Each structure stands twice: as structure tokens, then as C-alpha cells.
Amino acid sequence: MAVHMAVKLDLVDALSAADGHTLTADELAVKVVKAEDKAESAALISCILRFLMSFDVVSCSTKKGPGSAVLWRYSLAPRCWWFTMNNGEGSLGPVAVFDVDEPTALGGTPAYNYFRKNPRLSTLFDQAMAHQSLLVIRKLLEHPKVFDSIEVIVDVGGGTGATLALIRGRYKHIKGINMDLAHVISEAPSLKELFYGVVHVAGEMFGSVPSGDAVLMKWMLHMQSDEECMMILKNCHKALPDNGR
Ligand SMILES: C[S@@+](CC[C@H](N)C(=O)[O-])C[C@H]1O[C@@H](n2cnc3c(N)ncnc32)[C@H](O)[C@@H]1O
Structure with missing residues (x-):
């Protein structure tokens, strides 16, 4: 607090x-x-x-x-x-703000249903995710092997696209598909801005996942039951070629 x-x-x-x-x-x-x-x-x-x-x-x-x-x-x-906001290098500050505001506001409603109806909390959450992603993904970018031979990467539940924008910033040959719920995608920066090379797709991971060479899921499965995880992972598997990752 x-x-x-x-x-x-x-x-x-x-x-x-x-x-x-x-x-x-x-x-x-x-x-x-x-x-x-x-x-x-x-x-x-x-x-x-x-x-x-x-x-x-x-x-x-x-x-x-x-x-x-x-x-x-x-x-x-x-x-x-x-x-601190660290000149855009990533921060846990917005997560600290969100973690206290969120349980008070939810009152038992499943989080993502609640966000749909509450743009203020939805934006706060998306910002919190984007800032903590900067911290984590910047470390991942130091390992080029991870991105070897990937042409299209799909970020399932990628929020407003901060993770893919960072990946694209370093590995410009990779095309990014950022998939999230429609109300989150509607808040994503337009393609004309920083996010050139990232295509936003509104979707539902329990239905289907866009095709690519690799699927990225960060902070996604911890909040699902075993059955839901199976459903999501099967959809990811369908979206990948035989040598997909
Ligand atoms: C904990 S956040 C993680 C965001 C991002 N992957 C990151 O690490 O910064 C979970 C994300 O999953 C999205 N999400 C939740 N349910 C979803 C669904 N059924 N289909 C697609 N995305 C969903 C949320 O809107 C949110 O952006």
C-alpha cells in the first residue's frame, strides 16, 4: 500500500x-x-x-x-x-498501482469481463502490463538465438502490443501479430505510430489463434484452469507449422 x-x-x-x-x-x-x-x-x-x-x-x-x-x-x-518510470526502460510502478486498485474494484467479477465495462481500469491494467513487459522483454532480446528463423511471431494475449513492438525494434525482419480481446485491441496504438510492423488482431484464444512460426504467451496461463490451458495450448498448436515454436 x-x-x-x-x-x-x-x-x-x-x-x-x-x-x-x-x-x-x-x-x-x-x-x-x-x-x-x-x-x-x-x-x-x-x-x-x-x-x-x-x-x-x-x-x-x-x-x-x-x-x-x-x-x-x-x-x-x-x-x-x-x-520509477526509468525513461521508458520499464517499470513495476503501474503494476503496484493496479494491484491495489484492482481487487477493490472487481468485487468477485472475473477480471476481463469487468475490464470490458470499465475503461479506466482496463487502461490502467494495459499500461501496467506494458511497463513490466519492457523490463522482461529487454532481457529476452539479448538472446538472438530465441528469434532465429522466425518470420511471424504471434503474441497471444499481447495486450496493446508493447512486447511485439520491442521485439520488432530489434529484429526488424520479424512480422508481429498481436492478438487480444476486442476492447484491448481498440486501445492499441495505431500502426502509423511506433507499432509499424505489428498487426493487431481482435480475437478469443479459446476460439482460435492466428497462424505464425512462433507463438509467444507471457503471463497468460497462470490465470487459467488446467482444462482451459489445454484448450489454449491446442489452439496454439493448430496455429503452428510442424517446426513451429
Ligand atoms: C496478465 S495479461 C498479460 C499481457 C501480456 N501478455 C504481458 O505479459 O504483458 C493477460 C492478457 O490476456 C488477455 N486475455 C484474457 N482473456 C483472453 C482471451 N480469452 N483471449 C485473448 N486474450 C485474452 C487480456 O486482455 C490481457 O491483455
């Missing part, structure tokens, strides 16, 4: 932008809070940061302030890197 608040209130990115300099809770309140009562906000910010300090997510040093006051000055601890 404290990480969630620190990301949601932009405290993490404000500390990151300070570029190694320390900031007090008052200075942070001026940067991130729009409300009039910055003193009250600074007290809350201070609670959040002291809690995070006890888990080494932020660092803190103290200095003597005016009179007998002690000034607590905060900066990012190394592990906080995972929650």
Missing part, C-alpha cells in the same frame, strides 16, 4: 527527478500536491516515506533544522529503481 501511494502520488518520480539530491517531505509536497493544505500533505508524505525507509525502498538522512527541529531528507534507495 505504501509503494502504491508513493507511485500514485508521483513521490517516486519526484525523488528520481531530484537526481541524487535529497528532498524533505515539505519540498515533495510542493512538487506533487495540488491541494491548498501542503502542510497536512507533507505530514502524510512523511508517514509514507518513513514506512518505505524501513523496507529500504527510500533512504533518509537527518539534519539539524531551525531551533531544535530535525529535518528528514529523503532520496531513492537502489531497489526503488523498479518503481
Whole structure:
């Protein structure tokens, strides 16, 4: 919850932008809070940061302030890197925001049915997935053998296409087919933008999967029953040639 608040209130990115300099809770309140009562906000910010300090997510040093006051000055601890936006290198920050908002909102409704009716949560989820994908896929790209002799790769449940855009950015000969539910694809960036070379397909993995040389599924099967996994994997198998992967 404290990480969630620190990301949601932009405290993490404000500390990151300070570029190694320390900031007090008052200075942070001026940067991130729009409300009039910055003193009250600074007290809350201070609670959040002291809690995070006890888990080494932020660092803190103290200095003597005016009179007998002690000034607590905060900066990012190394592990906080995972929650900053990192100039587009990937982040777990949006996942931390989503993980707290989501169970409150779902109230027992299966997640993807709920997202269909709630564009705000759907967008939050798609962004969370895209940012964490950057972290994982950038590592995968360091292994060219994985992509050897693939001409068409199908990302089943690929969200708004961030994974395939990264793969295409490095391996330009590969054509990407990004398949996801219609309401997710409707949010995907248009082909004219960054995603040149990625074709978006609205579909249902329990029905069929587009054909390609390789099928990619990331963070897809953990949420399905054994029977559902079998159904999806059979559809993937049908979509592949004999030497497919
Ligand atoms: C946990 S996310 C993973 C997204 C992406 N693969 C990643 O790792 O960033 C699951 C994805 O599966 C999609 N999905 C869920 N049910 C689906 C279905 N029946 N057919 C196709 N896609 C589905 C969701 O819309 C969502 O984008």
C-alpha cells in the first residue's frame, strides 16, 4: 500500500527527478500536491516515506533544522529503481498501482469481463502490463538465438502490443501479430505510430489463434484452469507449422 501511494502520488518520480539530491517531505509536497493544505500533505508524505525507509525502498538522512527541529531528507534507495518510470526502460510502478486498485474494484467479477465495462481500469491494467513487459522483454532480446528463423511471431494475449513492438525494434525482419480481446485491441496504438510492423488482431484464444512460426504467451496461463490451458495450448498448436515454436 505504501509503494502504491508513493507511485500514485508521483513521490517516486519526484525523488528520481531530484537526481541524487535529497528532498524533505515539505519540498515533495510542493512538487506533487495540488491541494491548498501542503502542510497536512507533507505530514502524510512523511508517514509514507518513513514506512518505505524501513523496507529500504527510500533512504533518509537527518539534519539539524531551525531551533531544535530535525529535518528528514529523503532520496531513492537502489531497489526503488523498479518503481520509477526509468525513461521508458520499464517499470513495476503501474503494476503496484493496479494491484491495489484492482481487487477493490472487481468485487468477485472475473477480471476481463469487468475490464470490458470499465475503461479506466482496463487502461490502467494495459499500461501496467506494458511497463513490466519492457523490463522482461529487454532481457529476452539479448538472446538472438530465441528469434532465429522466425518470420511471424504471434503474441497471444499481447495486450496493446508493447512486447511485439520491442521485439520488432530489434529484429526488424520479424512480422508481429498481436492478438487480444476486442476492447484491448481498440486501445492499441495505431500502426502509423511506433507499432509499424505489428498487426493487431481482435480475437478469443479459446476460439482460435492466428497462424505464425512462433507463438509467444507471457503471463497468460497462470490465470487459467488446467482444462482451459489445454484448450489454449491446442489452439496454439493448430496455429503452428510442424517446426513451429
Ligand atoms: C496478465 S495479461 C498479460 C499481457 C501480456 N501478455 C504481458 O505479459 O504483458 C493477460 C492478457 O490476456 C488477455 N486475455 C484474457 N482473456 C483472453 C482471451 N480469452 N483471449 C485473448 N486474450 C485474452 C487480456 O486482455 C490481457 O491483455
